[in-house]
Every structure is written in structure tokens, then in C-alpha cells.
Amino acid sequence: MIKEDCIFCKIAKGDIPSATIYESSDFKCILDVAPANKGHALIIPKEHSDNIYELDAEMAAKVFSFATIAARAIKEETGCDGLNIVQNNGEAAGQTVNHFHMHIIPRFKGDDVKVTWKQLETESEAQNELAKAIKKRL
Ligand code: 5GP
Ligand code: ZN
16 A cells, blocks of 8 residues: 555655665665765665554565665675664654665764664563563564
8 A cells, every 4th residue: 555645655656756776566775865874775665564563574574685685785885894774663763754664774984873772781580571471472
């Protein structure tokens, strides 16, 4: 399904132009218009899902499978030293476009991109309980 007034549905359909790296019947891989670094790309399924909670597992497999191919090409072309895969869900996580997409962000030593967090302390019993509780919901 295409969602009205969704910018990524419009890009996926070709109604809004984009610097396109690759297109299949399932998804488009484009360059981000406001990149974190040169070569920052997005993989955008053509079918609208707001986020990972709604995404079909088969589509997720196709997106990640293509990410391996795109990552190698982007590394070769940009000469990046590293690369982050980022995928934001919900405003709290930094999602600004509510159409599922995966970021491929090339990284260069000393660049100013931040994909980091402060590490919390854990306690093994609580961790095991939490793991069990989450497992029940799978
Ligand atoms: P989010 O914050 O939702 O994970 O990422 C949205 C990304 O989409 C941002 O990095 C933003 O620069 C990119 N973006 C937003 N609008 C457009 C657009 O019209 N064209 C392209 N190529 N990228 C866009
Ligand atoms: Zn959409």
C-alpha cells in the first residue's frame, strides 16, 4: 500500500526525484538529501510500513540482503574507514520520516557523526529475567 502524503512513498514511486543507486520491484536505494557523510544512503521499501513493528519479515530480509551489497559498493566508492547501519523507529529514537527505511552511513576516522551511547551497568539475574520475559513475547 502507498500512503498519501508520505514523502518516501512518493520517492519510491518516482513522483519525487532522488539520486537513485538501485531500484527493484520491492525497494529503492537512494542517497540521503542531507547526509551525515558523503555516500550516506537509504534503503526504502516501496510498500509503506511506518516502522519496524509493521514491516513484513520477508521485506526486511530483502532490505538487509541488499544492504550487504550496497555497503560494499559504498565502501569501495567513498573509501570509508567504517560504516554504520542505522534504523530509527519512533520519535524517541530519532525517526523523522514515518516510512520504514534503513540508513547506510559511511564513516571516516575523526568525523563528527555520533552513533554512540553511555553504557549502563547490569546485574546478571535481572538480565536473565528480562531476557526470559522478552522471549515469552516472541
Ligand atoms: P530518519 O530520521 O527518519 O531515520 O531519517 C530520515 C532521513 O531521510 C534523513 O536522514 C533525511 O535527510 C532524509 N530525507 C528526508 N527527506 C528526504 C528527501 O526528500 N530525499 C532524500 N533523498 N532524503 C530525504
Ligand atoms: Zn510511505
